[in-house]
Amino acid sequence: MSEVDTGVEEQVGGEGVEFRLIRVIVVKVLQESLRDRWFWLYTIGFAALAASLTLVAIPDSSVVLSGGFGRTGAALVALVQLVVVLMAISLGARVLPSERESGSLAFVLSQPIGRTEVLLGTFVGLGGALLAALAAGFGVAGVLSTLRDASVSASVLIRLTGLSWLLSLCAVAIGLVIGVSQRKVGAATSTALFVWFVLVFLGDLGIMGSVLASRLPVESLFLAAVLNPVEAFRVAAIVALDGSLDALGPAGTYAVDTYGDRVGLIGVGVLVAWVVAPLTLAWLVFRRGADL
Amino acid sequence: MITIENLVKHYGRTAVLDGVDIEIADGESVGLWGPNGAGKTTIMRCILGLVRYEGSIRVHGIDAKRRPKATRRLIGTVPQELGFYDDLTIRETLQLTRRLRRAPAERLPLVIEQVGLEQHAAKRVRELSGGMKQRLALALALLDDPPVLLLDEPTSSLDLASRELMVRQLEDLRGEGRVLLLCSHNLEELAMLVDRVVALDNGRVVEECPPSQLADRLGLSSWLHLSVAGGDEARAHELLAAKGFNARLNGHGVLVEVSAQRKAVALGHLSESGVEVLDFEVWRR
Amino acid sequence: MIRLWFAGLIVGLVALVVPTAEAAEGVPLQDIVDATPSGGVVTLDAAVYTGPVTIDKPVTLRGVEGTVIDGEGIGNVIEVNASGVTIEGVVIRNSGDRLDKEHAGVSADDADGLRVVDNVFEDVLFGMFIRSSRDVAVVGNVIGSKDLFVARRGDGIRLWQSSGALIEGNEIGDGRDTVFWFTDDITVRDNSISNGRYGLHFMYSDNAVVEGNLITDNSVGAFLMYSTNLTVRRNTVVDSRGPSGYGLGLKDMDGVEVSGNRFEGNRIGLYLDNSPSRVDMNHTVLNNVFAFNDTGVMFRPSVKRNSFSENAFIDNTEHVSIDGGGQIDENVWTIAGIGNHWSDYAGYDADDDGVGDLPYRLDDLFSDLTDRHPELRFLLGTPAARAIDMAGEAFPNLRPEPKLIDTAPLVSTPDFPEAPSARGEPSRLTVLAASAILLLVAGAIVAAARPRGIGRVA
Structure with a gap:
């Protein structure tokens, strides 16, 4: 029979977040992810697409004299926008409802661990799993690019990986918001799919519609686009790949003229905000203690 | 020690708990009894902080609402619906829980042995039978030898042999200053395991007494369905009615309402009068 | 190459029959040039000679490794006002920086047959500004500029009404333009031109060959x-x-x-x-x-x-x-x-x-949109843009x-x-290293999540 030890917490009068407990959840989530066939499906799919883009998109070096990674990079950017965002947002959206349905969330929360720790651990764990997936995909693409004589720069490769990870963290955080507010895996998955569709397609299509209908000024166009995390990622990635947005027409030129070298930072800033804000929202909802 | 004061819980407009007060002393073993939907499980979930509620719960003086983590540190629980990570093995599940609870590593083999799962430690949770899962849950609850155990229908999914084993294990856990709070709708089981029963109905406490007195206090009854030999149904019916039983004929046999803890009295009357009872079934309401 | 060698041979033969001046350090280059007779060759030592200098008769200035002509930031470093001048194998540095005065490393007027060969131009506003000179040859020079904002720099090479020029094998960097005005019948061959404003700029200049x-x-x-x-x-x-x-x-x-x-x-x-x-x-x-x-x-x-x-x-x-x-x-x-x-x-x-x-x-449907609404180029390459193109392919009546x-x-x-x-050589090693780091990161995460991870005694 153990002593009734209420520990330091009672003296402090609050319940601090324990890093140790977060770590336990992180490892658990990582482990679950690596056993999840969806995770592997996405990871292998991403790596295969990235690798084949690298091989296919780099043309014959006897024809083309300068390096061709710019184009591969652009294709990889679109791939990340489509696949990685979908993967991350659905992983993030499914994890809590599925634990709810299986009862394992109630099991964990019956232990001496706070909801903040569970949520943070889940976020970090999924973030780790996605970093593994992205690093593997880009690593394979990088190795293959050296086989094909493409002058990929190492720093571009690393920066593209980092930005993709940041975008995937946004998507996970958004997914978690869906996950804390939906009780059923099915509902969470379809909501995630819808949000993905909005972020990846509807946002841009809406901008196109506005331009066609009302001659949206370029500064509004740039702002409307870059506030979308998927577009913010693209802006930052293009800056990382080409060094400039000037390929993107008047709105790109506007952005370069107005913000100069800070355009890439703006993209990164928007991404960071899209990690922090949804995560905070998810935390507020989850901490409020919806019934399990 | 657990103090529950004016506990109220609504699901939508429905009040599941409607002002529940329960006081449990150190070392006391208490059963929550009541029909399905009476609010037994909800009380446990409130104590664990799994649902939001009004009112106050204190466990060893700790406000469960303000400090749910510290509260849960004191509590081991065997829930009714067992949820684990299906892909983890028994050992991994125990280790995960051990790390969450900061239990010493030496406890691990002890609890595995205590619930008799040594042979199965490498099995994945998804491969386990209901009984093994129940035992795993008990092992997890005992990992850091907590001063409070919450057990929600711990024998519900067990076959007869496992049920006996579980009951015996639970009997061993009584006393030593440990608080045991046990939900069950099985009065016989409660009688073996608890000092006191709190009866709930529609989210209110309707009775508190030792388990042996509960049936009488609540006027609990069961229905017996009797098969009698030689077409004596009509006679059996008359005899029972004459003795003041609420009885009626029903197709192939006789139905008779009996006091929950004196079911055999009706049978005794019939055999005294020479009506041979071939078989009986207990029909609960 | 043969042409160069041949030209060198002729210059050498001429040098044998005309008077030659040995220039000494410390003496202003103008004095040395003034002392050199028409058709003479000035052979410069590996030393710094001070300019500016004006050449108004057909002479050859020839340097060796280490010969520098320093304009001391005053006007043009070398001015040429005569036909038949050759400047060869020297470092020409430090012109003035007045864009309105067009300060240059070599500034030439009416200098038919001017040959500027194998020189290095450093810290000059214009490299060469050549006016009204026929059949000049600018060959094998390395031409830099001053470290100024691009619009304030001068042109690496500017030719004005100087037909018949050969511009070959020069390496021109960090200047403004390489520009030809009213200059016909020229050949611009095998030069490398980088980091400027207009790499090559032709205005009213006919019959040119630009190759390699x-x-x-x-x-x-x-x-x-x-x-x-x-x-x-x-x-x-x-x-x-x-x-x-x-x-x-x-x-x-x-x-x-x-x-x-x-x-x-x-x-x-x-x-x-x-x-x-x-x-x-x-x-x-x-x-x-x-x-x-x-x-x-x-x-x-x-x-x-x-x-x-x-x-x-x-x-x-x-x-x-x-x-x-x-x-x-x-x-x-x-x-x-x-x-x-x-x-x-x-x-x-x-x-x-x-x-x-x-x-x-x-x-493409989307390209059709961007032709008409260029601001939509901002969305080039997005999944939405691709979706528009796919819609165009699927529904021919949408197709432009x-x-x-x-x-x-x-x-x-x-x-x-x-x-x-x-x-340049692709830096495969660093790419391989970066890829290896990425794969290692992935591996480390997977390893950290091995079941053992949970079992580890904390």
């Missing part, structure tokens, strides 16, 4: 205006990324042949504005590579009479666009049954003759009029002549 040049990282690669009868072949123009980053821009040009060039990574590979301008003139664009440009070829509206054949359009964001929208259907994309290679050609070649059996049609139809597309890239290469 490597033009990289300029605001505009080569912009040819108001000139006739130019041959532009085997040049490599890479990464022209200024606001109007044309690899090659043709404005009001007639009689231009563009062949065997590589246009890669420019904002616009080839820009056509009113060229050809004469109704009796046709231009051919033959056997060039357009790769990785934002736009491969951009037409101003109503540009006509250009024929394209045996070019390769590879992974341009847009292969062909029309500035402001409109039609370019009076241009031709197939000559004598031979079209161009398009990297996004989706047809097939059943009879295996190298020519696709279906025509290549450039009718094709910008162009190539009836005989080449299924594989044709052969191209050699062109100067802009590419």
Whole structure:
């Protein structure tokens, strides 16, 4: 029979977040992810697409004299926008409802661990799993690019990986918001799919519609686009790949003229905000203690 | 020690708990009894902080609402619906829980042995039978030898042999200053395991007494369905009615309402009068 | 090379028969030149001579390794006002920096037959400013500029009414333009021109050959205006990324042949504005590579009479666009049954003759939108833009009029002549290292999540 030890917490009068407990959840989530066939499906799919883009998109070096990674990079950017965002947002959206349905969330929360720790651990764990997936995909693409004589720069490769990870963290955080507010895996998955569709397609299509209908000024166009995390990622990635947005027409030129070298930072800033804000929202909802 | 004061819980407009007060002393073993939907499980979930509620719960003086983590540190629980990570093995599940609870590593083999799962430690949770899962849950609850155990229908999914084993294990856990709070709708089981029963109905406490007195206090009854030999149904019916039983004929046999803890009295009357009872079934309401 | 050697031989022979001055250090170079008779050769030591200096008679200034002529920041370093002058093998440095006075390393007027050979120009506003001089040769020089904002720099080479010039094998960097005004019959060959404003700029200069040049990282690669009868072949123009980053821009040009060039990574590979301008003139664009440009070829509206054949359009964001929208259907994309290679050609070649059996049609719905609403280029390459294109493919009635139809597309890239290469060695090792780091990260995360991870005694 153990002593009734209420520990330091009672003296402090609050319940601090324990890093140790977060770590336990992180490892658990990582482990679950690596056993999840969806995770592997996405990871292998991403790596295969990235690798084949690298091989296919780099043309014959006897024809083309300068390096061709710019184009591969652009294709990889679109791939990340489509696949990685979908993967991350659905992983993030499914994890809590599925634990709810299986009862394992109630099991964990019956232990001496706070909801903040569970949520943070889940976020970090999924973030780790996605970093593994992205690093593997880009690593394979990088190795293959050296086989094909493409002058990929190492720093571009690393920066593209980092930005993709940041975008995937946004998507996970958004997914978690869906996950804390939906009780059923099915509902969470379809909501995630819808949000993905909005972020990846509807946002841009809406901008196109506005331009066609009302001659949206370029500064509004740039702002409307870059506030979308998927577009913010693209802006930052293009800056990382080409060094400039000037390929993107008047709105790109506007952005370069107005913000100069800070355009890439703006993209990164928007991404960071899209990690922090949804995560905070998810935390507020989850901490409020919806019934399990 | 657990103090529950004016506990109220609504699901939508429905009040599941409607002002529940329960006081449990150190070392006391208490059963929550009541029909399905009476609010037994909800009380446990409130104590664990799994649902939001009004009112106050204190466990060893700790406000469960303000400090749910510290509260849960004191509590081991065997829930009714067992949820684990299906892909983890028994050992991994125990280790995960051990790390969450900061239990010493030496406890691990002890609890595995205590619930008799040594042979199965490498099995994945998804491969386990209901009984093994129940035992795993008990092992997890005992990992850091907590001063409070919450057990929600711990024998519900067990076959007869496992049920006996579980009951015996639970009997061993009584006393030593440990608080045991046990939900069950099985009065016989409660009688073996608890000092006191709190009866709930529609989210209110309707009775508190030792388990042996509960049936009488609540006027609990069961229905017996009797098969009698030689077409004596009509006679059996008359005899029972004459003795003041609420009885009626029903197709192939006789139905008779009996006091929950004196079911055999009706049978005794019939055999005294020479009506041979071939078989009986207990029909609960 | 032979020509150089031959020229050197002649100079040497002349030196044997004319008086020669040995220049001593510390003496102002002007005094040495003044003391040298007409037709003489001044041989300079490995020393610093002070300028500025004016050469007003036919002499040869010849340096050795380490010979420097320092203008001390005053005006032009060397002024030439006579025919038959040669400046060879010296470092020319430190001109004035007045853009309105056009301070130059070598400033020449009426200097027919001027030869500027194998010199290094450092810290000069203009490299060479040559006016009204026939048949000059500017060969094998390395020409830098002053460390100023690009618009305040001078031109690496500026020729004004100086026909018959040979500009060959120079390495021109960090200046403003390399520009020819009213200068006919010149040859610009095998130069490398980088980090300037206009890599090459022709104004009213006819009958030129521009070949084998490597033009990289300029605001505009080569912009040819108001000139006739130019041959532009085997040049490599890479990464022209200024606001109007044309690899090659043709404005009001007639009689231009563009062949065997590589246009890669420019904002616009080839820009056509009113060229050809004469109704009796046709231009051919033959056997060039357009790769990785934002736009491969951009037409101003109503540009006509250009024929394209045996070019390769590879992974341009847009292969062909029309500035402001409109039609370019009076241009031709197939000559004598031979079209161009398009990297996004989706047809097939059943009879295996190298020519696709279906025509290549450039009718992307999204490009059509961006031609009319250029601000939508911001969304180029997004999944939404691709979705628009796919909608166009799925529903033919949404499809715009094709910008162009190539009836005989080449299924594989044709052969191209050699062109100067802009590419350094790809740094495979660092890429491999970076990839290895990424794979290690992935591996470490997987390892951290091994079941053992949970079992570890905390």
